[in-house]
Amino acid sequence: MTGALAVGIAGLGTVGAGVVRLLADHAALIEARAGRKVTVVAVSARDRARNRGVSLEGLRWYDDPVALAADTKVDVVVELIGGADGPAHDLVMAALAAGKPVVTANKALIAMRGSALGAIEGASIRFEAAVAGGIPVIKALREGLAGDRIAGFAGIFNGTCNYILSRMRAEKLDFATVLADAQAQGYAEADPSFDIDGIDTAHKLAILAAIAFGREVDFGAVHVEGIRGVSALDIAFAEELGYRIKLLGIARATDAGIETRVHPAMVPLAAPLARVDGVNNAVVIEGDPVGQIVLQGRGAGAGPTASAVVADLIDLARGRAAPMLGVAPQALARRAAVPMAAHRGAYFLRLMVVDQPGVIADVTAVLRDHGISLESMLQHGRSPGDAVAVVLVTHVTQEAAMAAAITRLAALESVQVPPALIRIETA
Numbered sequence: 001m002t003g004a005l006a007v008g009i010a011g012l013g014t015v016g017a018g019v020v021r022l023l024a025d026h027a028a029l030i031e032a033r034a035g036r037k038v039t040v041v042a043v044s045a046r047d048r049a050r051n052r053g054v055s056l057e058g059l060r061w062y063d064d065p066v067a068l069a070a071d072t073k074v075d076v077v078v079e080l081i082g083g084a085d086g087p088a089h090d091l092v093m094a095a096l097a098a099g100k101p102v103v104t105a106n107k108a109l110i111a112m113r114g115s116a117l118g119a120i121e122g123a124s125i126r127f128e129a130a131v132a133g134g135i136p137v138i139k140a141l142r143e144g145l146a147g148d149r150i151a152g153f154a155g156i157f158n159g160t161c162n163y164i165l166s167r168m169r170a171e172k173l174d175f176a177t178v179l180a181d182a183q184a185q186g187y188a189e190a191d192p193s194f195d196i197d198g199i200d201t202a203h204k205l206a207i208l209a210a211i212a213f214g215r216e217v218d219f220g221a222v223h224v225e226g227i228r229g230v231s232a233l234d235i236a237f238a239e240e241l242g243y244r245i246k247l248l249g250i251a252r253a254t255d256a257g258i259e260t261r262v263h264p265a266m267v268p269l270a271a272p273l274a275r276v277d278g279v280n281n282a283v284v285i286e287g288d289p290v291g292q293i294v295l296q297g298r299g300a301g302a303g304p305t306a307s308a309v310v311a312d313l314i315d316l317a318r319g320r321a322a323p324m325l326g327v328a329p330q331a332l333a334r335r336a337a338v339p340m341a342a343h344r345g346a347y348f349l350r351l352m353v354v355d356q357p358g359v360i361a362d363v364t365a366v367l368r369d370h371g372i373s374l375e376s377m378l379q380h381g382r383s384p385g386d387a388v389a390v391v392l393v394t395h396v397t398q399e400a401a402m403a404a405a406i407t408r409l410a411a412l413e414s415v416q417v418p419p420a421l422i423r424i425e426t427a
């Protein structure tokens with residue numbers, strides 16, 4: 001048995017304190033599995049006096065995280081500060097420059113700077129915690145499915161959004177009410193925009209797509225829509241039509257290249273992702289020859305996220321090498337990013353129209369002009385002279401045709417508010 005793996009941790013918030021606690025609580029089993037001790041020797045955070053519920057006795061303290069990377073007694077740097085720039089980025093660059101491996105939970109950093117970091121000669125950087133927290137989805141793709149060709153995957157990667165959508169459905173509440181409550185209870189951030197505008201999901205999707213398809217991390221190519229526009233009315237219609245609305249991150253290999261998109265989607269009740277509720281995350285992967293794999297679990301929180309960070313540390317302690325994105329930098333594939341306009345799928349479209357003769361004829365004429373075929377149509381009740389909801393479900397059609405039709409529908413005099421559009425997925 002070689003000597004202990006000496007760990008330096010920067011950032012002692014939810015995840016950092018969770019990692020210190022897990023390494024202490026499971027010290028014996030981690031040593032047995034790693035073949036050596038994994039020991040925290042140094043830490044850095046902003047407030048030395050703060051009580052984090054974990055003992056920092058005997059650990060070297062650094063006010064400046066970059067100084068922690070220079071500590072010659074630190075073998076591996078764990079970055080748990082967060083953010084694509086600033087101290088987290090400075091620390092990771094300093095650690096890699098010093099030839100030290102890095103473990104991080106920072107999805108923003110990997111999504112925005114992953115390609116540049118991966119290109120650094122000899123860089124060793126692990127980030128299982130960054131995607132779907134405790135679900136070992138990066139290991140599943142990079143190791144477990146290393147022999148498979150991945151056709152695509154779809155997942156629920158943001159617990160905050162899934163919690164909000166689950167409560168909106170179960171309690172028939174609107175978005176603003178549930179968000180305010182989630183903030184009051186401390187689930188959602190005071191500025192929750194990364195979560196609810198889909199950016200956090202897009203970070204995770206960009207990272208996972210790079211590994212699934214062996215190409216560079218391409219955050220800029222991801223089409224991103226969040227959940228602010230999801231209404232209680234559309235959730236009720238989804239229920240009636242046999243769907244659940246989820247914020248999905250989807251990546252697919254098509255003949256034209258790789259499609260990556262984040263948006264609310266209607267998922268049939270029988271599909272694996274439909275029944276994943278609350279703060280849970282889940283991902284459905286399609287591989288050849290393995291077929292379909294479904295992983296579900298906790299995507300956030302101190303324990304689940306620490307579980308992923310510690311697994312990465314054990315890999316390092318074992319001396320297991322793995323290229324950052326699953327293939328060597330020079331072997332990364334160049335595959336085109338497919339624009340959203342080229343996406344093909346089925347759509348749910350809700351219009352608020354004036355209840356008067358001829359309106360449906362006008363609407364269907366627009367759809368006909370753009371070659372869009374309808375699967376079903378729904379209208380409840382009558383309200384002459386007032387606005388009523390009309391729901392249209394299309395057959396598979398091209399996004400560009402749908403977008404053009406919506407522009408024309410929105411301009412019709414009988415259409416009262418901007419049309420609501422939700423894509424239908426089979427995952």
Ligand SMILES: NC(=O)c1ccc[n+]([C@@H]2O[C@H](COP(=O)([O-])OP(=O)(O)OC[C@H]3O[C@@H](n4cnc5c(N)ncnc54)[C@H](O)[C@@H]3O)[C@@H](O)[C@H]2O)c1
Binds near residue numbers: 014133299300
């Ligand atoms: N909380 C989760 O459940 C979760 C899940 C997956 C990934 N992550 C990621 O893990 C990382 C940490 O998240 P968190 O929830 O623990 O955040 P947090 O806000 O609870 O903790 C951040 C820590 O970084 C420290 N810090 C900030 N600036 C610093 C500086 N200049 N120098 C030294 N320390 C500094 C803070 O003092 C704090 O201890 C983020 O990248 C986040 O996206 C979090």
Ligand SMILES: N[C@@H](CCO)C(=O)O
Binds near residue numbers: 157158160161200301
């Ligand atoms: N804000 C994230 C945390 C985990 O990345 C979520 O709600 O899922």
Ligand code: NA
Binds near residue numbers: 136
């Ligand atoms: Na993970």
